[in-house]
Amino acid sequence: MTHRLSEGRRTAAFVAVALFGAWEVASRSGGLSPTFMPAPTTVLGTLGRELAGGLVGHLAMTMGRVFGGLLLGAVPALLLGFAMGLSPAVQRSVDPFVSALHPIPKLALLPLLMVLLGIGEAPRLTVIAAGAFFPMLLNTLTGVRQISGVHIDVARSYGATNKQILRRVILPGSVPMVLTGLRLATNLAFLTAIAVEMLGASDGLGAQLWLSWQTLRVDLLFAVLTLIAVIGVSISAGLRLLARRGAPWLSEHTAQI
Amino acid sequence: MVSGTLRTASAGRTSPEASATETPALTCSHLSAVYPGRQGDVQALRDIGFSIRDREFVSIVGPSGCGKSTLLRIIAGLQQPTAGSVSFGGASRPGTGLVFQEHGTFPWMTVVENLAFGLEMQGMPRDERQARALDYANRLGLGQFVHAFPRELSVGMRQRVDIGRAFLSGAPLLLMDEPFGALDAQTRWVLQEELLRIWLESRKLVVFVTHDLDEAVLLSDRVLVMSGRPGTIRQDVSIDLPRPRDSRRDHAAIREYTWHMWQLLEPDVRSGLAIKG
Numbered sequence A: 001m002t003h004r005l006s007e008g009r010r011t012a013a014f015v016a017v018a019l020f021g022a023w024e025v026a027s028r029s030g031g032l033s034p035t036f037m038p039a040p041t042t043v044l045g046t047l048g049r050e051l052a053g054g055l056v057g058h059l060a061m062t063m064g065r066v067f068g069g070l071l072l073g074a075v076p077a078l079l080l081g082f083a084m085g086l087s088p089a090v091q092r093s094v095d096p097f098v099s100a101l102h103p104i105p106k107l108a109l110l111p112l113l114m115v116l117l118g119i120g121e122a123p124r125l126t127v128i129a130a131g132a133f134f135p136m137l138l139n140t141l142t143g144v145r146q147i148s149g150v151h152i153d154v155a156r157s158y159g160a161t162n163k164q165i166l167r168r169v170i171l172p173g174s175v176p177m178v179l180t181g182l183r184l185a186t187n188l189a190f191l192t193a194i195a196v197e198m199l200g201a202s203d204g205l206g207a208q209l210w211l212s213w214q215t216l217r218v219d220l221l222f223a224v225l226t227l228i229a230v231i232g233v234s235i236s237a238g239l240r241l242l243a244r245r246g247a248p249w250l251s252e253h254t255a256q257i
Numbered sequence B: 001m002v003s004g005t006l007r008t009a010s011a012g013r014t015s016p017e018a019s020a021t022e023t024p025a026l027t028c029s030h031l032s033a034v035y036p037g038r039q040g041d042v043q044a045l046r047d048i049g050f051s052i053r054d055r056e057f058v059s060i061v062g063p064s065g066c067g068k069s070t071l072l073r074i075i076a077g078l079q080q081p082t083a084g085s086v087s088f089g090g091a092s093r094p095g096t097g098l099v100f101q102e103h104g105t106f107p108w109m110t111v112v113e114n115l116a117f118g119l120e121m122q123g124m125p126r127d128e129r130q131a132r133a134l135d136y137a138n139r140l141g142l143g144q145f146v147h148a149f150p151r152e153l154s155v156g157m158r159q160r161v162d163i164g165r166a167f168l169s170g171a172p173l174l175l176m177d178e179p180f181g182a183l184d185a186q187t188r189w190v191l192q193e194e195l196l197r198i199w200l201e202s203r204k205l206v207v208f209v210t211h212d213l214d215e216a217v218l219l220s221d222r223v224l225v226m227s228g229r230p231g232t233i234r235q236d237v238s239i240d241l242p243r244p245r246d247s248r249r250d251h252a253a254i255r256e257y258t259w260h261m262w263q264l265l266e267p268d269v270r271s272g273l274a275i276k277g
Ligand SMILES: Nc1ncnc2c1ncn2[C@@H]1O[C@H](COP(=O)(O)OP(=O)(O)OP(=O)(O)O)[C@@H](O)[C@H]1O
Pocket: B035, B036, B037, B042, B043, B044, B062, B063, B064, B065, B066, B067, B068, B069, B070, B071, B211, B229
């Protein structure tokens, strides 16, 4: 079993086990303050209890915001990215807005949006969507732009119509960059969701993190962080799977970019 | 020495007996191409004129940057000439298969899908084109790789797919831009033979750009020798060697042609590289 793991992974697993083991021992023996650095088993226990309690609801809330933000931000960005890539006129008219809005840290818009949209889900979803929008837009645009002229020439010479070129060349040819955009957009939506939840939401994992700091429940803090890490890793794994299914022609390496 | 063995036809004319009975399948007249550039315009082609009969294999050789690819793109209808015209025996442009040096296959399609692409564009039903592509893949020795993606093939295998796609499409006009340029010598020999075999079976009109003079003589009925930029047709050389030709057996006869062509090309190649002869 272990002999199939690569050398690097074996080393990493060994280091992790050693680290957590040392932490456990130090925390239990009082070498580390159990209040500030609770033992890993304590954290897991808290995580289990909280998940059975209300944490699942907070998790669902956060994931709802991530997917809502992606739906509102990444999907229009995908469509606009294709429109800009296919039509220089669209690109010319949209470019100034992109250059002006892209550099703004989207989180900075939250107070203004709360003034404009009221206190509720609307400003939060807007900020998350704005965070997801630009990476998706710019990567999709690049994906369409980098398609080799040779492929378009070849398709045209065999008599492909514009619609066939779109379907058989441009859409599949842009998939690698679209996947990259989706990965960046998802990561950013997750990050932004946690951040807006810390800024005044009453539910969601970000709110739980903030609450555990305010009540000095460090075991809960670690438990929520563990959950966030697990979700982050699962999202990456899910997107890798999507890439393998959706773009089987990519090498393992390219699919992970 | 050349005049004894080489018959050179002037641009726009082929052998008299043929031109009397056949209208040319492809005629380029007075083609010019100019690219606007930051340091002034670049004239790539100037007053190019020639015609090609049906089923003829014509190569184009010339110094780098003389406009060979530009000429091919104009014939393919992918680019408009600045002046002049291309005509196809009075008819509209026929189906065209285009083969490039590399990266012509679609990375997101399997070997079968790539081979069948021309048929797909003609609207052939999926099962039928799939069957024909599978059959063709076997003939090309790609039977094991029909469901592989180009990334999983060697460069030579990819070129075979690219050429196979052009032939399978049934397009009567085949335009090839240094299709073997990226291959090692042995793979090139094999693919040259393969190309000739398929061409002899189907007898399409082939316009073949190459920088390899031996390859041009080995494969072609005629070789158009171009001048340096702006590209013009310097000479239209008929290759009067019986087929099948063999690069090793016929190497003396082939060498006479290539020597003649090199003499035509050398001054332009040297001045293009700014090397004094
Ligand atoms: N899209 C373009 N824009 C501007 N100039 C171009 C363009 N394509 C080609 N040229 C110029 O036109 C000339 C001819 O180019 P072309 O690619 O047709 O030459 P070529 O004979 O195929 O060269 P090579 O043997 O190196 O492939 C070159 O000087 C090149 O710089």
